[in-house]
Amino acid sequence: MQGLLFSASQVGQWKAPIEVARDLWQEKILFLLIDSNGVCLLPPLNEFGLVDSPYQAGETPNANLAYPYDQLLGLSRRDLIVSHISKNVVPVAQDDDILTLSSDIRHFTIVSEVPKTRWKIGVSTAWRLAS
Numbered sequence: 198m199q200g201l202l203f204s205a206s207q208v209g210q211w212k213a214p215i216e217v218a219r220d221l222w223q224e225k226i227l228f229l230l231i232d233s234n235g236v237c238l239l240p241p242l243n244e245f246g247l248v249d250s251p252y253q254a255g256e257t258p259n260a261n262l263a264y265p266y267d268q269l270l271g272l273s274r275r276d277l278i279v280s281h282i283s284k285n286v287v288p289v290a291q292d293d294d295i296l297t298l299s300s301d302i303r304h305f306t307i308v309s310e311v312p313k314t315r316w317k318i319g320v321s322t323a324w325r326l327a328s
Contacts, residue, residue, distance in 0.1 A: 214239060215247075226322045227278065229306070233315035235283035236273045239264055241321070244272060278304055278321055286317070301326045 218228035218239060227241040249262050273279050278296060286294045291309045298304055303326065308319035 218243070221320060226320055227306075229279065229282060229308070229317065229319040229321060230311075231273070231279060231283045231317045231319075235280065237269050237276075237279055238316075240269065240272060241276070241279065278306070282306060282308055282317060282319060282321075298323070 214228075214230055218230075221228045222243045225242070228239070229241050230238045232238055245264070245268055247262050248265055273283075277298070281296050282294065286292055286306070286308050291307065294306045294308060296304045296306070302323055304321055304323050306319050306321035308317050310316070311318050
């Protein structure tokens with residue numbers, strides 16, 4: 198059932214989020230698009246690519262282009278930043294957050310809500326404290 202619900206919002210079919218993310222990925226900046234269940238809708242740092250499901254005769258090629266749900270779910274559940282943002286940051290319109298990963302590494306994230314959804318969108322980057 199989760200896979201069916203997820204397929205209704207296949208980011209592989211949306212060009213805009215992927216195009217924005219590609220520019221950020223080149224700068225090693227995480228692009229976070231997280232649904233209301235805390236699952237990333239695309240990999241934050243391009244950890245894996247889009248896949249095309251086999252199509253039937255009469256279907257448009259690449260009609261089922263999407264990120265694999267099982268990989269997105271696994272990444273979302275084990276990624277500390279994704280978990281932290283989805284559970285602890287509640288943007289009214291826009292918010293920022295600093296997550297301490299170690300004594301000298303912080304992750305800075307700007308988060309906003311996606312209007313008319315319970316999704317969050319954000320960009321995040323790590324910075325190291327001077328020793």
